[in-house]
Amino acid sequence: MSNLLKKKSWMISFVSVLTLSVVLTACGGSKEASGQKVTLTYWNGFTGPDRPAYEELVKQFNDKHPNIQITMDISPWDALLAKLPTSLASGQGPDIASFDSSLIPQYAKGNLILPVDDIYEKGIDQKVMAKSLVDAMKYNDKLYAVPANTATLLMYYNKDLFKAAGIAAPPTTWAEWQDAILKTTKTNGTDKQYGLVLADHATIPMWPILIWGNGGDILSTDRKKSMLNDSKTVEALKIWADLVANKGISPVNLTGGDADKIFASGKAAMEINGPWMAGGLNGVNYGVAPVPAGPAGKATLANAVAMVIGKNSKHKNEVYEFMKFWNSADAQAYLSSKSGFPPTRTDLNDNAQVKSNPLIPQFAAVANDSKFYLAGLEQFSKIDSDIFTPAIQAITNNKGTVEATMADASKKLDALLSGK
Template identity: 45%
Template sequence: MKNKRVIAALAGAAATGLLLSGCGGSDGGGGGGPVSLTVWTGFTGGDRPGYEQIVKDFNAAHPDIKVTMTVQPWDTIQQKLPSAWLTGQGPDIAAPSSDPNAIAQYVKTNSVLALTATGAGDDKINTDQFAPALVKEFTYNDKLYAVPANYATLSLYYNKKLIAKPPTTVAELQEDAAKATTGGKYGLVLADNNTIQMWPVLQWLSGGDIVGADNCSTIGTPEGQASLQPWVDLVKNKKISPVGLTGAEADSIFSAGKAAMEINGPWAAPGYKSAGIDLGIAPIPTGTSGQSVTLGSTAPLAVSAKTKHPDQAQQFVAYWTSKTAQLKFSQSTGFPPLRTDLADDAQLKADPTVSVFASQVPNAKLYLPQVPNATKVDSDAYVPLIQKITRDGDVAGGTASANSQINQLTGCSK
């Protein structure tokens, strides 16, 4: 599971090595060889080979450009990239974070290049084939500053040995989670930190949200509180999940066969299968409104404003998001395609893993999209809220405090 928000100190030798790799690698042999481009990404999970294949295929098809991708933990990138790009060091291209909202800080510091190589054709960034929400997420002042490095939806993983069939409604999900919590097993294992967010999905299913369209908190409204209360009761009173779990800890519980269900993304499937889980993957159940909703997750891919090779860097970004590369990536990783023109691809529809995640793309929502200080809203207000109320059960008191804190962070004037 993706690790977010943890900013750790980097060992001296590793930090030096990262910072010495300046933007715009050499033109092999004084201009006679290929242009060298460096890329940093944090894709260390089971989907890593899919990204590495994109680089390999690009290099094979473009002998005049040589791309080298360095993969390291997200916290390493988040620690070193801001200063590296400000000083003209670091990579030509990077996925700055697993949090799409993180691109805003690089736009503010003029550290990322406005992408201009958009349009039709394989050598252009085909923004008209991306989900509109993804284009909007990375557009500031009418300029595109990043592209989606991937796109994933969350689905309901279930252990067929512990639950006969997956729930189809939120009421069934809550009932099944309680029933399956028995004999040292948990019904629905939930992480609340260092993870892809699960709790917003639960709130959306139950008619609530975190921040409204006016950037003001909705967490303390009657609807917000009502969307949290049943889940808090299930965790605190029915013990459907341990509290305070990281994403990795929740994954380990499910992998060990000690949980009936978990909400997770396509990157988790290979690990669960290799652990011997009799695995089922189903769409997120329908919510109280009768509609299904899930989290859409993406990581930005951006070009340094100080790269010496902006045209070649944009050429690589165009290839990364091309129809050819994305079809191959989806087939190998189980991720739904980030391109709308692959939605009806017969090969992807035939894949039992890809098809489940792809089927939920129309129902997916981004988490706190372009909300001011979204990363701090999550880390400083929302995560502590969930950790508090799942322990003490005081939803009214917890949401009142979080409501005020969120509004301060977003600049809400209400």
């Protein structure tokens, strides 16, 4: 058959399929609309103490949608991520999956998930979500996910250590913060009390918050150029690296788990952390407050778990119903009250269920001051593990000046971004 005939044959087949699709749609092609029961599979890693809250939310959806039933497959995140890409690529994957939003570029570039721009036009209102959260659901300016959950970071502080140091209220500015940190950093023989524990690897990103607070950044706005060598970035790192390396406000080379243990043991006055930390602080008289504002203003970190549609799902409309339900006001109020995480929406601070846990409105209140770390970048892992983290560890261990270290890191980052 000639190429022309092949082309005509393909076009005829395509038109026929398209026509059939239109007819089916007009006649109510969705199985839900026709009364047929649809079962959707949802893979996620919600194995923690908040698992019952997610299971109950799915049950609520199933009870309200007898023709759409969600079956959840819950496994540890590492096990999920080991099997998910292969399963999706082979056509055996789930209709719905959840994973950290930083992985969206990997799955979108691999054509393993479907774009969902239209759900934000049909049922999920972007205006009731923080812009940074919606942007974190994107890859190459297309939306590929809706949020399954989100979290912001606040400053935890030990009220007893504050009282002993004569600090009446949590600091609100960098000047107050640094003063409080130094007042609560003490050495008594081999016994050490730290003002602020700052993890530098295997952790939620804490150091970017300090950079943002001074007006610096890791990347330029268009994400094509390194900002690690920017004067505001370098200035911030000089201030905080000096406090760690030379004034001993925090141990060096801490993982996130290490930092948590020090604060939970009462050996640190402050830590930057998320809502999950509260459950491990039995016996600590603590409070939470926004991360103190730097010279450039308020800044904190946000993170999210994304909810996506597997590329081979035949039930996009039904998945959309589930996604809309999940991000509805009622569902988010319930999930927030039970999980301890702030809602994905910013319009629920006065909701009675949300306010039933006094910490949640405080985490929710900083959503619009929050940023995502390296969101939407395919090179996320390389930038973090090969460039940024080693640079932070170098300057906190006095293995080079901040200027020289960040200049070298900036060159590496620019080379990675340009594909060299």
